[in-house]
Amino acid sequence: MREVAVVGVGMTSFGKSQKSNIEMFSEAAMDAIADAGLKSRDIQSLFLGNVLGGFEEGQIGMAAFAAADIGLPNIPATRVEGICASGALAVREAFIWVASGAYDIVMAGGTERALVMGTSYATRTFQMGSDSRYESGTGVTFPAVFAMAANLYAKKYGIPLVKLKEQMAMVAVKNHKHGVHNPKAQFRKEISVENVLSGMVVCDPLQLYDCCPFSDGAAAIILASADVAKKLAAKPVYIAGVGQASAGPLHNQKDITRFKAREISAKAAYDMAGLTPEDIDVCELHDCFTVAEIIAAEGLGFFEFGKGSEAVEKGETTYGGKITINPSGGLKAKGHPIGATGVAQVYEIVKQLRGEAGERQVEGAKVGMTDTLGGDACTIANIILRA
Amino acid sequence: MREVAVVGVGMTSFGKSQKSNIEMFSEAAMDAIADAGLKSRDIQSLFLGNVLGGFEEGQIGMAAFAAADIGLPNIPATRVEGICASGALAVREAFIWVASGAYDIVMAGGTERALVMGTSYATRTFQMGSDSRYESGTGVTFPAVFAMAANLYAKKYGIPLVKLKEQMAMVAVKNHKHGVHNPKAQFRKEISVENVLSGMVVCDPLQLYDCCPFSDGAAAIILASADVAKKLAAKPVYIAGVGQASAGPLHNQKDITRFKAREISAKAAYDMAGLTPEDIDVCELHDCFTVAEIIAAEGLGFFEFGKGSEAVEKGETTYGGKITINPSGGLKAKGHPIGATGVAQVYEIVKQLRGEAGERQVEGAKVGMTDTLGGDACTIANIILRA
Numbered sequence: 001m002r003e004v005a006v007v008g009v010g011m012t013s014f015g016k017s018q019k020s021n022i023e024m025f026s027e028a029a030m031d032a033i034a035d036a037g038l039k040s041r042d043i044q045s046l047f048l049g050n051v052l053g054g055f056e057e058g059q060i061g062m063a064a065f066a067a068a069d070i071g072l073p074n075i076p077a078t079r080v081e082g083i084c085a086s087g088a089l090a091v092r093e094a095f096i097w098v099a100s101g102a103y104d105i106v107m108a109g110g111t112e113r114a115l116v117m118g119t120s121y122a123t124r125t126f127q128m129g130s131d132s133r134y135e136s137g138t139g140v141t142f143p144a145v146f147a148m149a150a151n152l153y154a155k156k157y158g159i160p161l162v163k164l165k166e167q168m169a170m171v172a173v174k175n176h177k178h179g180v181h182n183p184k185a186q187f188r189k190e191i192s193v194e195n196v197l198s199g200m201v202v203c204d205p206l207q208l209y210d211c212c213p214f215s216d217g218a219a220a221i222i223l224a225s226a227d228v229a230k231k232l233a234a235k236p237v238y239i240a241g242v243g244q245a246s247a248g249p250l251h252n253q254k255d256i257t258r259f260k261a262r263e264i265s266a267k268a269a270y271d272m273a274g275l276t277p278e279d280i281d282v283c284e285l286h287d288c289f290t291v292a293e294i295i296a297a298e299g300l301g302f303f304e305f306g307k308g309s310e311a312v313e314k315g316e317t318t319y320g321g322k323i324t325i326n327p328s329g330g331l332k333a334k335g336h337p338i339g340a341t342g343v344a345q346v347y348e349i350v351k352q353l354r355g356e357a358g359e360r361q362v363e364g365a366k367v368g369m370t371d372t373l374g375g376d377a378c379t380i381a382n383i384i385l386r387a
Numbered sequence: 388m389r390e391v392a393v394v395g396v397g398m399t400s401f402g403k404s405q406k407s408n409i410e411m412f413s414e415a416a417m418d419a420i421a422d423a424g425l426k427s428r429d430i431q432s433l434f435l436g437n438v439l440g441g442f443e444e445g446q447i448g449m450a451a452f453a454a455a456d457i458g459l460p461n462i463p464a465t466r467v468e469g470i471c472a473s474g475a476l477a478v479r480e481a482f483i484w485v486a487s488g489a490y491d492i493v494m495a496g497g498t499e500r501a502l503v504m505g506t507s508y509a510t511r512t513f514q515m516g517s518d519s520r521y522e523s524g525t526g527v528t529f530p531a532v533f534a535m536a537a538n539l540y541a542k543k544y545g546i547p548l549v550k551l552k553e554q555m556a557m558v559a560v561k562n563h564k565h566g567v568h569n570p571k572a573q574f575r576k577e578i579s580v581e582n583v584l585s586g587m588v589v590c591d592p593l594q595l596y597d598c599c600p601f602s603d604g605a606a607a608i609i610l611a612s613a614d615v616a617k618k619l620a621a622k623p624v625y626i627a628g629v630g631q632a633s634a635g636p637l638h639n640q641k642d643i644t645r646f647k648a649r650e651i652s653a654k655a656a657y658d659m660a661g662l663t664p665e666d667i668d669v670c671e672l673h674d675c676f677t678v679a680e681i682i683a684a685e686g687l688g689f690f691e692f693g694k695g696s697e698a699v700e701k702g703e704t705t706y707g708g709k710i711t712i713n714p715s716g717g718l719k720a721k722g723h724p725i726g727a728t729g730v731a732q733v734y735e736i737v738k739q740l741r742g743e744a745g746e747r748q749v750e751g752a753k754v755g756m757t758d759t760l761g762g763d764a765c766t767i768a769n770i771i772l773r774a
Contacts, residue, residue: 081467
């Protein structure tokens, strides 16, 4: 297979938007095209992550309309959906079509409107990402699943829950602090551990600031063969490895303090890249809840199992620590428009590896990684990038 | 890229089902695995076409749950959606992952429940496949679009509408006749031109029997590298070419008696295969409406533009004619569970090229083709197969 590079990236600001999914996508896509120094007509195919377009604006088959909106009515355009991991799956499909030699230049995008749905409807539709036969009807929403994970984590590793809650709060504090420097983040305001611990209880032990927000937004990236990449405007960032794995319904998963799908997916990405966790300088991972960041950091191999929460407390996951996690602010502060998130994570890593991340730059970052989770960890995808 | 073969096929009967989408998929998938002489664990990845699972049974992220249901909880499993072409897009994604050398054995499946939704809800959700900004709200449903195409076809080619209606009726009569010999078809009953012409008017000039039904059902196929294929039980059928193209919203399409997306997609497939329309012995094409079959047969190059309806009248599209079209009964008689259709079309072509189609066998068929259309022809995909 051929070497593949990211040659252009774009994203909207995340937050609340009055634009349609396709309008948001187009904004991000045109930014990516300009960033690459390409013209629309150079793009040979599109993969689009979107989850709720049918429910939210009555639009299915969105990829073909999205392609037309950026002046490409006739290219192959395919929507992919793996709940909150949809954007990462779009990137992986775009990758294989370039790596195989079938196309030279392919776009991966993602777009979502969830904040404008309102909390009730958003919660109801998100819930459809759980197993509909035995689980979603029981009321076990995603906050409930990650609340169970937090309780199990505390018990398994002998950490007093009151201690773990403080450490989880530090994840939120860190990601909000990072988000202050991201002009596209939904929240650009520092918070304190006290703010987190005095917040409304969502699902014990998770409080309001332990949870990422609903968000509207879009992101787009352009992948190209290494040969093409070398001729283009922006400094290419290479895709060193990709991985994807599944885990089935929650009742089939043995230990939700370690997601099996993540371990399989990450191993696939590391193996393809010929790299190990020690090589990763910066990571954008799926902090849909504060405890999810801790679990992810362990699952990706950055910390021993059971040591992830302590690592946060020691400052190992921010600037100057062992690895900077979620410099963008993460899902927690940057926002989480679910179909776009996997693409937006690649956007951030590319900015970091190009040295274009401004005040949130991780100095000397050469290798970065993304981690995107769908549903009850039933789908996870990872992408490793290098400068 | 490597040569890719279909090594196993399976499908449920089409019609009304009380099973869930995943249960139907599993039935088809296990049949395909048995047909290939494989075990579940040999499958390395899954692509699943499904359109309405969120609306119909509150299930998004379906691919991962579908994989788990056939004993493969951890493989990469991705849902793809391009409205009624979703199944064909799943096949094309499975193809590239094998062709690229990334995987040796990949499954493509499709599953849908639409008949059980009832006509009102099915119509409402199908309508979401039109452009939601400017078109779907106007009431231009898919029958309306194809009714316009029929009127335009008659006018453009100077065919009296009463004559075209008879020729369209002959498409329905032929496909019902074919379907009698398909044990998995939704309708296995011959009809007459008189039956068609005395049917309820759906959207003038389309009457009830000019329209395919709503259907429930699933299909699955297994793709493998040529090396693997040669060692397996079933006679391999090779994928000679694949194509996919888009066309944006209807208001951007200049001539709906010729779909631009089809001409681009078919050319891509023919070019990859190094074949021409003359080489195709048997074709499963997207006869969602009788006029759609006529338009498709022209767009694929089997007949001159404006001569497709006459070709039906002359018997050129059935056994003994120039090319046998829809020996399975097509969408019209076999049924149209939208996420599954593209996969089920490949099922039929594989059966034909293996010489396993029983009473509906096209004698001596060596090369076959599928054609799958989504929405207002905003997405079309084609696959060419050879024995």
